[in-house]
Amino acid sequence: MSAPVSRIREPLIEGHKSYHDITEDLVGPTEKAPNTMWMVAIVISISLFAYGMFALCWTFYFGIGTWNLNRTVGWGYDITNFVWWIGIGHAGTLISAILLLFRQRWRTGVNRSAEAMTIFAVMCAGLFPATHTGRPWLDFFMFPYPNTRGPLWVNFDSPLLWDLFAISTYFTISLLFWYTGLVPDFASVRDRAKGVRKKIYSFFAMGWTGKAKHWQRWEYLSLILAGIATPLVLSVHTIVSFDFATSIVPGWHTTIFPPYFVAGAIFSGFAMVQTLMIITRKCLNLQQYITLSHLESMNKVILVTGTMVGSAYLIELFISWYSGYVYEQFAFLNRAAGPYYWAYIGMMSCNLLAPQVYWSKKIRRSVWWTFFISIFVNIGMWFERFVIIATTLAKDFLPSSWSYYWPSWVEIGIFIGTLGLFFMLFLAFTRVAPVVAIAEVKAILKQYGDQYLGPNATEDHKPDHAEAH
Amino acid sequence: MSAKYKDVLFGLYDDEVIMMNAIKKANAKHLDIMDVYSPFPIHGLDKLLGMDESRLHIVGFIFGLLGCLVGFLGMTWIFTSDWPTIFGGKPYWAIPAFIPVTFEMTVLFCGIGMTVVFYIICGMGFGVDNPVLHDRITDDKFCIAFQTNDMSDDGVDGLKGFFDETGAEEIHTKRI
Numbered sequence: 213m214s215a216p217v218s219r220i221r222e223p224l225i226e227g228h229k230s231y232h233d234i235t236e237d238l239v240g241p242t243e244k245a246p247n248t249m250w251m252v253a254i255v256i257s258i259s260l261f262a263y264g265m266f267a268l269c270w271t272f273y274f275g276i277g278t279w280n281l282n283r284t285v286g287w288g289y290d291i292t293n294f295v296w297w298i299g300i301g302h303a304g305t306l307i308s309a310i311l312l313l314f315r316q317r318w319r320t321g322v323n324r325s326a327e328a329m330t331i332f333a334v335m336c337a338g339l340f341p342a343t344h345t346g347r348p349w350l351d352f353f354m355f356p357y358p359n360t361r362g363p364l365w366v367n368f369d370s371p372l373l374w375d376l377f378a379i380s381t382y383f384t385i386s387l388l389f390w391y392t393g394l395v396p397d398f399a400s401v402r403d404r405a406k407g408v409r410k411k412i413y414s415f416f417a418m419g420w421t422g423k424a425k426h427w428q429r430w431e432y433l434s435l436i437l438a439g440i441a442t443p444l445v446l447s448v449h450t451i452v453s454f455d456f457a458t459s460i461v462p463g464w465h466t467t468i469f470p471p472y473f474v475a476g477a478i479f480s481g482f483a484m485v486q487t488l489m490i491i492t493r494k495c496l497n498l499q500q501y502i503t504l505s506h507l508e509s510m511n512k513v514i515l516v517t518g519t520m521v522g523s524a525y526l527i528e529l530f531i532s533w534y535s536g537y538v539y540e541q542f543a544f545l546n547r548a549a550g551p552y553y554w555a556y557i558g559m560m561s562c563n564l565l566a567p568q569v570y571w572s573k574k575i576r577r578s579v580w581w582t583f584f585i586s587i588f589v590n591i592g593m594w595f596e597r598f599v600i601i602a603t604t605l606a607k608d609f610l611p612s613s614w615s616y617y618w619p620s621w622v623e624i625g626i627f628i629g630t631l632g633l634f635f636m637l638f639l640a641f642t643r644v645a646p647v648v649a650i651a652e653v654k655a656i657l658k659q660y661g662d663q664y665l666g667p668n669a670t671e672d673h674k675p676d677h678a679e680a681h
Numbered sequence: 682m683s684a685k686y687k688d689v690l691f692g693l694y695d696d697e698v699i700m701m702n703a704i705k706k707a708n709a710k711h712l713d714i715m716d717v718y719s720p721f722p723i724h725g726l727d728k729l730l731g732m733d734e735s736r737l738h739i740v741g742f743i744f745g746l747l748g749c750l751v752g753f754l755g756m757t758w759i760f761t762s763d764w765p766t767i768f769g770g771k772p773y774w775a776i777p778a779f780i781p782v783t784f785e786m787t788v789l790f791c792g793i794g795m796t797v798v799f800y801i802i803c804g805m806g807f808g809v810d811n812p813v814l815h816d817r818i819t820d821d822k823f824c825i826a827f828q829t830n831d832m833s834d835d836g837v838d839g840l841k842g843f844f845d846e847t848g849a850e851e852i853h854t855k856r857i
Binding site for chain 2: 230232235362368370380384389395416424425430433443650651654
């Protein structure tokens with residue numbers, strides 16, 4: 213790496229890249245045959261996905277009764293996994309939209325893959341409620357359309373319907389945002405390709421030529437999509453939390469849920485981005501684009517949101533005691549010391565304690581630590597949803613109906629299947645599209661790369677032409 | 682512009698700074714630039730080329746407003762006139778309960794509308810094959826293009842001279 217030329221900032225792109233080097237490095241992986249590691253990974257993912265499909269078919273054939281849900285615990289593994297996946301999806305839009313509005317340039321290194329991750333995670337999430345309806349082939353009944361049953365409309369006063377709208381909108385907007393960003397990069401791939409490959413990429417590049425006017429509009433479009441996606445991303449997990457908060461179940465009926473769910477979603481989403489990015493940057497050799505300073509920035513977000521989530525856990529405990537409401541008090545005592553105490557311990561240690569190591573700069577910049585903590589956070593956030601859902605429902609108002617819920621092999625199989633689906637799609641994505649936004653990285657190269665040309669640059673780094681005028 | 686094809690003379694530059702300087706010179710000489718192409722968005726280029734601000738945000742606003750109205754008025758019509766139903770003791774016209782769906786519809790319409798309009802006005806779409814002047818424009822070359830359909834040889838030579846003078850690395854002609 214050449215010496216950093218800005219006195220204030222660490223470079224976001226290392227290795228003294230030229231524009232052409234960036235194209236080579238980022239388009240390159242899509243042009244070569246996949247390596248053995250990729251092949252092994254895709255075979256494993258497809259196997260997991262196939263197992264999930266088998267479990268899903270089993271569910272469709274024998275019915276929801278093959279799940280261990282019962283009258284007391286009507287939401288179990290499926291809704292836990294649904295909320296977990298939706299949460300993971302939040303990092304992509306946060307990175308691409310909110311960080312764009314805040315002009316955080318480090319987003320360019322990771323936004324493409326994070327957005328892809330969002331789309332794949334939302335697909336995995338959607339599978340659970342769709343299946344849980346029991347007759348997924350009638351799921352279109354949930355959309356309000358003029359029908360021959362009256363017309364009988366859906367219940368617009370229900371948070372479950374709001375959720376349908378929120379998640380469909382979220383998926384659509386994320387997809388548009390991601391694809392619009394991909395179009396210029398597909399054009400880069402197209403212009404290097406030959407034969408059938410060129411034809412395929414020509415189709416998907418939509419005739420992009422790089423005209424000045426198109427770039428101007430493209431930037432406007434990105435900015436406004438970011439502007440509308442920012443409240444959208446906050447609204448989605450808020451509405452997911454409404455699924456719980458608008459009920460009258462003790463332990464769910466709390467006003468802290470929306471902000472705490474949003475913080476938790478960002479927290480778990482960033483953890484998943486870290487997990488994926490650390491593997492991707494290593495496999496595709498992108499350490500100069502996804503640098504330690506990118507990882508550190510994301511770790512800071514994890515630390516902040518993890519602490520927010522941790523505080524929310526403690527506030528919940530305090531409020532349940534302070535409320536003087538015995539059912540609420542019981543709900544929280546039951547979470548911490550009831551039959552699911554192990555899930556509570558898992559949640560507290562992974563979400564509240566684990567990220568606190570990031571107060572140390574050395575750990576924030578360590579790849580191994582980052583990887584391990586990201587796995588912990590992924591697990592911890594899964595436990596959080598399990599604690600909220602299963603623990604709360606298992607011991608309800610009526611002690612005679614108390615139960616202990618544990619998923620059946622079918623439910624676990626579907627979850628494993630979504631993990632397979634997620635990694636399968638992500639692996640496929642790394643083969644067909646540039647995993648780092650080429651045009652956006654080029655656009656920040658001179659100001660934020662290690663060939664900075666601004667007023668703080670040292671003389672010997674200014675290229676000859678800079679003095680030409 | 683009435684001809685079916687365009688004869689284009691274009692120069693490729695290695696760096697956006699050199700190209701921006703060339704555009705300034707072209708403006709000073711009152712040369713009529715047909716278009717400028719680049720591998721990434723360059724800030725300040727639109728002003729240099731005398732482009733108006735994009736009006737895409739107005740499109741976004743109109744579609745957003747439409748979505749907002751469709752959502753809110755749609756729910757209002759359904760729950761107050763088409764099939765009034767009481768849910769959980771709420772009034773038929775339960776405005777606070779309509780807010781989430783209204784918001785989502787606003788965002789959905791705005792996003793889809795704006796994106797579709799963007800592709801239409803840029804003449805883009807799946808499978809559209811717009812002529813590409815040079816393969817490296819989407820890689821690392823910055824291009825200034827002039828239309829030379831009705832231009833005299835002297836005029837073309839003048840433009841070539843301009844490219845040489847301003848540091849263009851390559852000069853090409855193409856009929857598109």
